[in-house]
Amino acid sequence: MKAFSTLFKTELKLSLRGMDMFIFAICMPIVMIVILGIIFGSKPAFDGAEYTFLEQSFGAVATIAICAGGVMGLPLVVSDYRHKKILKRFKVTPVSPALILAVQVAIYALYSVASLILVYAVATIFFGYQMSGSWLQFLGAYFLVMLSMFSMGLLVGGVAPDIKTASVLASVLYFPMLIFSGATLPYEVMPVALQKVADILPLTQGIKLLKAASLDLPIDSVLLPVIMMIALAVTCIGVSIRFFRWE
């Protein structure tokens, strides 16, 4: 426990010193919710909708940090620490190299939760946002999205042969999901053809779940996304355990 807390403190400091996660996971979602708030304010999501555009977008914006940490931050740090033989150094200490990975997962989870709280605070204070659905369901969906995104990131970092490959794979996952899954560009304004393509992205399904939970929409539309998220997490974790490269 002493090792975990010391490592957590140090790795968090190092991560903040690097600034990139602060920009992509903390600042970017706040900028997004402010832009959406200014443009759409309290306009309804569509003619006759019972909820506003901003309320509809809240769940989506809340995933920006998960996406940045899970499929960009995690793969890069895992492959970097393997390349620097930091994981190997842990093999000749009393603690397992898995500890430093657990610390990284905890740090990115902290970024995500901090981002959720900040986005919620900004939306509530400045744009009169109200969560009409259940917080419990929302948080359940939120952690499910986190689990599947993080497991995908660990898989990429764990099996990519070098940092370059990991960074290419991370970009291939990160940018399409950031733009086309609805996290930044609202899914509802996309043409139907693009929506069909976007539906393939796991984050699109995750955001659908979060929207359903935050807007209190009927439960039957969420079964497919739940199954997809769980299947993705189980597959990635399974493959990671089998093929993870420690050095």
Place this chain on the structure above:
Amino acid sequence: METTIKVNQLSKSYATVKAVDNVDISVCRGEVFGLLGANGAGKSTTIECILGTKKQDSGRVSILGMNPRNDRKKLFERVSVQFQEANYQDKITVAELCEVTKSLYKTSLDYEDLLKQFGLSDKFKSQVSELSGGQKQRLFIVLALIPDPEVVFLDELTTGLDAKARRDVWKYLSDLKAKGLTILLTSHFMDEVEALCDKINILKNGKSIFYGTVQEAVATSPYEKFEDAYLWYTDEEEKENESI
């Protein structure tokens, strides 16, 4: 005396190349053992097999009576390792790296004292990447000593250090040895080996070509200086080939 590192008939191959071929090592408590040989002679592979980070094809290894692969957690409370490569995080400071290293062990020494003894106390807040080569090397020795180990593996101990710093490191290690620390080291400096090592094993192409004390190595060679004797041992085959 108690044997702390025991290696029997260790062998390890990569594809068709025999990296380590039937190597034996036996080190008692308080002894300094030198694993010597040119680059690529099999030193690193031997150390990795002893530490359990690589699996040997055959042979037995025990450190402090434990198997490094099965008793990893228990063993590495008492055994520490300094690596050749600089394996630390970007932007980490000297103090942070020491603090993290300390947190991994149940018992540890005061690293501020150690940094002072190795002339690094003014570098406390510096980033590790900004240290000079010699300062980094001294820091890595400090990191290996933080857990107050009974056995320490030092790979290329004083590479990159100036003459004064090397002498300081020797003096410090001799004191620790007198207190019962067992040291296994690799080095390319024969004066260092002469000054520190009780026993040496010279490797060539994975095979042990000399095992014994420095004095014995000199006595069985046609030379009077250890460095000449060492070169004579490692070059022997080439000379034979040349004469044909």
